[in-house]
Amino acid sequence: MVKKPASDPTRRSEKSRRAIYDAALALVGEVGYPKTTIEGIAARAGVGKQTIYRWWSSKADVLLEAFLDLSGQTGGETYAIPDTGDLAADLKAVLRATVDELNDPRFERPSRALAAEGVVNEALGREFVTKLLDPSLRLYVERLRAAQAAGDVRPEVDPRIALELFVSPLAQRWLQHTAPISYEYTDTLVDYALHGLAPR
Amino acid sequence: MVKKPASDPTRRSEKSRRAIYDAALALVGEVGYPKTTIEGIAARAGVGKQTIYRWWSSKADVLLEAFLDLSGQTGGETYAIPDTGDLAADLKAVLRATVDELNDPRFERPSRALAAEGVVNEALGREFVTKLLDPSLRLYVERLRAAQAAGDVRPEVDPRIALELFVSPLAQRWLQHTAPISYEYTDTLVDYALHGLAPR
Amino acid sequence: MVKKPASDPTRRSEKSRRAIYDAALALVGEVGYPKTTIEGIAARAGVGKQTIYRWWSSKADVLLEAFLDLSGQTGGETYAIPDTGDLAADLKAVLRATVDELNDPRFERPSRALAAEGVVNEALGREFVTKLLDPSLRLYVERLRAAQAAGDVRPEVDPRIALELFVSPLAQRWLQHTAPISYEYTDTLVDYALHGLAPR
Amino acid sequence: MVKKPASDPTRRSEKSRRAIYDAALALVGEVGYPKTTIEGIAARAGVGKQTIYRWWSSKADVLLEAFLDLSGQTGGETYAIPDTGDLAADLKAVLRATVDELNDPRFERPSRALAAEGVVNEALGREFVTKLLDPSLRLYVERLRAAQAAGDVRPEVDPRIALELFVSPLAQRWLQHTAPISYEYTDTLVDYALHGLAPR
DNA sequence: GGCTAATCGAGACGGTACGTCCTGTCTTTGC
DNA sequence: GCAAAGACAGGACGTACCGTCTCGATTAGCC
Numbered sequence: 001m002v003k004k005p006a007s008d009p010t011r012r013s014e015k016s017r018r019a020i021y022d023a024a025l026a027l028v029g030e031v032g033y034p035k036t037t038i039e040g041i042a043a044r045a046g047v048g049k050q051t052i053y054r055w056w057s058s059k060a061d062v063l064l065e066a067f068l069d070l071s072g073q074t075g076g077e078t079y080a081i082p083d084t085g086d087l088a089a090d091l092k093a094v095l096r097a098t099v100d101e102l103n104d105p106r107f108e109r110p111s112r113a114l115a116a117e118g119v120v121n122e123a124l125g126r127e128f129v130t131k132l133l134d135p136s137l138r139l140y141v142e143r144l145r146a147a148q149a150a151g152d153v154r155p156e157v158d159p160r161i162a163l164e165l166f167v168s169p170l171a172q173r174w175l176q177h178t179a180p181i182s183y184e185y186t187d188t189l190v191d192y193a194l195h196g197l198a199p200r
Numbered sequence: 201m202v203k204k205p206a207s208d209p210t211r212r213s214e215k216s217r218r219a220i221y222d223a224a225l226a227l228v229g230e231v232g233y234p235k236t237t238i239e240g241i242a243a244r245a246g247v248g249k250q251t252i253y254r255w256w257s258s259k260a261d262v263l264l265e266a267f268l269d270l271s272g273q274t275g276g277e278t279y280a281i282p283d284t285g286d287l288a289a290d291l292k293a294v295l296r297a298t299v300d301e302l303n304d305p306r307f308e309r310p311s312r313a314l315a316a317e318g319v320v321n322e323a324l325g326r327e328f329v330t331k332l333l334d335p336s337l338r339l340y341v342e343r344l345r346a347a348q349a350a351g352d353v354r355p356e357v358d359p360r361i362a363l364e365l366f367v368s369p370l371a372q373r374w375l376q377h378t379a380p381i382s383y384e385y386t387d388t389l390v391d392y393a394l395h396g397l398a399p400r
Numbered sequence: 401m402v403k404k405p406a407s408d409p410t411r412r413s414e415k416s417r418r419a420i421y422d423a424a425l426a427l428v429g430e431v432g433y434p435k436t437t438i439e440g441i442a443a444r445a446g447v448g449k450q451t452i453y454r455w456w457s458s459k460a461d462v463l464l465e466a467f468l469d470l471s472g473q474t475g476g477e478t479y480a481i482p483d484t485g486d487l488a489a490d491l492k493a494v495l496r497a498t499v500d501e502l503n504d505p506r507f508e509r510p511s512r513a514l515a516a517e518g519v520v521n522e523a524l525g526r527e528f529v530t531k532l533l534d535p536s537l538r539l540y541v542e543r544l545r546a547a548q549a550a551g552d553v554r555p556e557v558d559p560r561i562a563l564e565l566f567v568s569p570l571a572q573r574w575l576q577h578t579a580p581i582s583y584e585y586t587d588t589l590v591d592y593a594l595h596g597l598a599p600r
Numbered sequence: 601m602v603k604k605p606a607s608d609p610t611r612r613s614e615k616s617r618r619a620i621y622d623a624a625l626a627l628v629g630e631v632g633y634p635k636t637t638i639e640g641i642a643a644r645a646g647v648g649k650q651t652i653y654r655w656w657s658s659k660a661d662v663l664l665e666a667f668l669d670l671s672g673q674t675g676g677e678t679y680a681i682p683d684t685g686d687l688a689a690d691l692k693a694v695l696r697a698t699v700d701e702l703n704d705p706r707f708e709r710p711s712r713a714l715a716a717e718g719v720v721n722e723a724l725g726r727e728f729v730t731k732l733l734d735p736s737l738r739l740y741v742e743r744l745r746a747a748q749a750a751g752d753v754r755p756e757v758d759p760r761i762a763l764e765l766f767v768s769p770l771a772q773r774w775l776q777h778t779a780p781i782s783y784e785y786t787d788t789l790v791d792y793a794l795h796g797l798a799p800r
Numbered sequence: 801g802g803c804t805a806a807t808c809g810a811g812a813c814g815g816t817a818c819g820t821c822c823t824g825t826c827t828t829t830g831c
Numbered sequence: 832g833c834a835a836a837g838a839c840a841g842g843a844c845g846t847a848c849c850g851t852c853t854c855g856a857t858t859a860g861c862c
Contacts, residue, residue: 196396
């Protein structure tokens with residue numbers, strides 16, 4: 001998130017920032033990302049355009065921070081994945097929650113907007129990954145490590161790659177509309193990933 | 201690919217269509233998708249703007265058809281995945297080829313542009329999936345079915361889901377810049393997917 | 401009215417010509433001259449654009465001919481100014497009729513459109529004058545010559561100029577909206593013109 | 601001159617206004633009114649199109665103000681008609697000057713353009729008359745009143761109408777290209793107007 | 801009465817300009 | 832002494848017409 005270096009951040013108006021976040025998220029939700037304009041955000045926030053240009057470098061940048069802020073308040077602490085001892089059950093539970101979140105219209109439009117921008121704009125994409133995606137994935141890494149310690153996952157498996165076996169399919173179906181997502185589907189993913197496709 | 205229903209397609213100028221495809225792909229490659237404009241495509245193609253608006257409904261639509269056309273000539277027939285009897289080896293070979301293709305700059309910019317647009321524009325996304333993604337994925341389905349017949353994959357596994365275990369992680373890494381992609385990585389994916397994470 | 405030289409006029413469709421005249425006059429009356437387009441005329445007349453371009457060289461040209469045609473059927477023969485022996489009365493009567501005509505909405509829009517085009521487009525202006533204005537003015541010349549023969553107008557007066565003393569003021573008021581026109585006004589013009597401004 | 605009501609005129613850029621006036625007059629002079637476009641004016645003036653649309657409602661409006669501005673600087677004060685005691689001589693002198701002005705190519709194109717627009721666009725026509733024509737005509741009214749006081753014009757004559765006897769014919773010949781204009785012609789007009797057509 | 805050539809309706813084409821919207825910068829003004 | 836308000840140069844949008852150019856399908860009128 002390329003910050004404009006000038007401008008003294010201590011003088012910054014907190015009220016304006018909040019208004020801008022709210023306006024940005026509301027507009028993306030209402031009219032979609034491409035029709036959301038900086039002028040529109042400024043007008044809706046009751047703010048001068050310059051106030052936006054002073055602190056952010058692009059529309060995507062505003063939206064990313066707004067979304068970060070939103071996640072900060074809501075999902076907030078990104079608590080850990082439960083560890084009941086049953087790895088499959090734990091993963092299935094978390095993925096089911098993810099399915100619900102992905103279908104929540106409150107998050108869908110801004111999430112898609114940011115994801116799409118990140119596909120094409122590598123800098124923003126990396127920011128998105130670092131700030132939002134990686135912290136969530138790290139939880140899976142931790143749970144998988146615990147499973148390795150418990151002997152439920154082969155020790156030589158790399159957890160960072162392993163988690164992609166069930167997370168990425170879900171992500172891709174949602175992102176690219178390749179197929180519908182359901183609890184049944186994510187349950188299946190977990191089973192396949194844990195036990196593999198080849199006969200035992 | 202929402203067709204403008206009016207306009208008689210038999211009167212259409214083939215020369216203009218080709219010029220528009222070429223211009224669109226060239227511009228996306230040179231300046232990126234957001235800076236590619238319909239005016240720019242028209243100017244570069246030596247065509248009136250109306251000729252674009254007459255046959256396509258949006259910039260994304262032009263690019264999708266241009267890309268489809270390109271795939272049609274190039275990759276063309278979308279031949280099958282080899283079947284040497286060694287499933288893991290076959291899959292690894294194909295995924296390595298995919299890694300190369302994803303890194304080919306000739307395809308990268310337009311592919312990303314279309315994928316990004318598809319994330320946010322469901323209609324175009326579905327078109328993209330139907331016309332470009334599904335045909336490729338079907339090849340994996342076929343290979344996996346052959347493997348089931350040969351006893352290399354458990355019979356109750358759904359091949360359409362199974363293929364996602366190794367395809368989606370690669371797709372997500374590329375799309376979202378979550379991590380670099382390499383032959384080693386895709387080889388690992390195939391191994392994990394075939395044998396699972398749990399100890400045997 | 402520069403005719404396109406090619407094209408055999410004997411093969412010409414009379415029906416199309418009529419339809420084009422009607423459409424042109426109707427459109428100018430309804431939406432005004434600037435918003436009347438050749439495409440609009442063609443569409444309204446149920447005619448291909450080329451049929452207009454084949455026979456006329458411009459929108460103004462179409463309208464001029466349409467108007468000529470209209471005048472031909474209506475006012476038609478351009479009969480002479482009456483000669484009751486009372487010059488002043490005869491002129492007043494004709495000018496009063498002219499006032500009525502200028503206020504007739506059926507003629508006003510196309511007349512203004514043509515006059516305006518003629519101001520700026522000398523070729524069309526001359527055509528307009530030759531075909532429409534001069535024939536009318538010649539009637540005044542004849543009546544004034546008769547008056548000279550009767551001793552009611554000084555013999556050395558040039559009738560072509562003399563008529564302008566009462567005709568041009570009316571024309572200018574109408575054309576340029578400089579002031580309203582009325583019977584009283586034209587009567588006054590005739591009186592002033594015949595007897596002059598200086599005391600006798 | 602329909603003003604766009606919004607927009608605060610105190611913030612207006614004087615430099616842009618001048619550049620727009622200059623560009624508009626130059627273009628009308630060079631390529632004629634119909635081929636003068638708002639885009640062309642903006643480009644030549646080094647100005648965004650919006651800056652024109654913000655302050656004027658049409659091409660005619662721009663040109664009218666530009667012309668008004670030009671008249672303001674040039675003819676400026678519109679001094680009075682001389683009063684040498686010889687009414688005929690004074691009028692002839694002024695009309696000869698008018699003939700020269702009407703033939704000055706510097707004024708001709710924009711004047712015709714405005715006059716033509718005024719024929720067809722009543723609002724603009726009235727603006728044109730009020731701002732440009734009436735002030736000039738008022739000078740004739742004053743001179744004629746002085747002549748009435750001196751006993752050179754009959755007291756019951758309405759000067760506003762009287763002046764049209766020699767001004768309107770000249771105007772019409774120029775506007776409608778009905779006949780050439782010359783010193784001899786305007787001299788004749790004055791003689792006819794002052795002494796009438798009827799024998800004394 | 802059939803042939804053939806021009807005219808017809810239709811409308812795609814390369815273009816130009818429209819009037820609107822937004823960008824990112826710069827300036828003014830009111831709180 | 833900021834920050835809202837918004838004017839500015841620039842440029843793309845999507846639309847409307849321009850005048851030219853094919854297309855078949857009539858429709859003449861000369862053989």
